[in-house]
Amino acid sequence: DGGITQSPKYLFRKEGQNVTLSCEQNLNHDAMYWYRQDPGQGLRLIYYSQIVNDFQKGDIAEGYSVSREKKESFPLTVTSAQKNPTAFYLCASSIDGLAGEGDTQYFGPGTRLTVL
Amino acid sequence: QKEVEQNSGPLSVPEGAIASLNCTYSDRVSQSFFWYRQYSGKSPELIMSIYSNGDKEDGRFTAQLNKASQYVSLLIRDSQPSDSATYLCAVNEVTGGGNKLTFGTGTQLKVEL
Numbered sequence: 584d585g586g587i588t589q590s591p592k593y594l595f596r597k598e599g600q601n602v603t604l605s606c607e608q609n610l611n612h613d614a615m616y617w618y619r620q621d622p623g624q625g626l627r628l629i630y631y632s633q634i635v636n637d638f639q640k641g642d643i644a645e646g647y648s649v650s651r652e653k654k655e656s657f658p659l660t661v662t663s664a665q666k667n668p669t670a671f672y673l674c675a676s677s678i679d680g681l682a683g684e685g686d687t688q689y690f691g692p693g694t695r696l697t698v699l
Numbered sequence: 700q701k702e703v704e705q706n707s708g709p710l711s712v713p714e715g716a717i718a719s720l721n722c723t724y725s726d727r728v729s730q731s732f733f734w735y736r737q738y739s740g741k742s743p744e745l746i747m748s749i750y751s752n753g754d755k756e757d758g759r760f761t762a763q764l765n766k767a768s769q770y771v772s773l774l775i776r777d778s779q780p781s782d783s784a785t786y787l788c789a790v791n792e793v794t795g796g797g798n799k800l801t802f803g804t805g806t807q808l809k810v811e812l
Contacts, residue, residue, distance in 0.1 A: 614797055616799070616800075618802075623804075625703075625802040625803055625804040625805055626743070626787070626802040627802075628799055628800075628801075631796070631797065631799055632797075633796055633797030638796075639796035641799065673742055673743070679797075680797035680798050680799075681797070681798060682730045682731055682750075682791065682793070682798060683730070684748075685798075686731040686733075686791045686798050687731075687733065687745065687748055688733075688745075688789075688800060689745065690735075690742040690743050690744070691742060692741070692742050693741075693742045
């Protein structure tokens, strides 16, 4: 089955700890994205990557870091600098991040992070 | 900051009726427009994409785009209780590092028996 996987589904973190969320896709997509969703809110872009070894900050990148060493993987690290990290984190991918069909993003199932 | 505006709802319609969801956007050069459906606690799933002015139909769903008015809508015919969800409008923004999508906050739809 082709798709996007995220792990873990639920994650609990103590204050002051860094945690890494996994995102893997086997769709052969070039572009990948990380979003954060808070209750009753839309999706806010954290980071995005159009190609391997390159990524761009989104609207709320502070307190987060990413890497894109492989085409199929785009892990997100939530650092202790992120003041309010409790949220639903969504990973997405698209063919190439260009106009038209290439813009169409498909989402993984998400990771729900709770800071204790 | 590009903006995408949606009425948060809830929008309540009786089963079998037409549900009309609306979205306006601020970026005049946007080229790609999407509707996603999100059930509570789940990730968004793509319903429709539209790239040119006019209507695009797929089953019970019709997307309508008017670039001059910067307006995109989604019509759901013969609404079913299973259509009850939050509908997210998304619009592309061209950047030097590849396109990205800006999402509205979503409209909650409730289809009542």
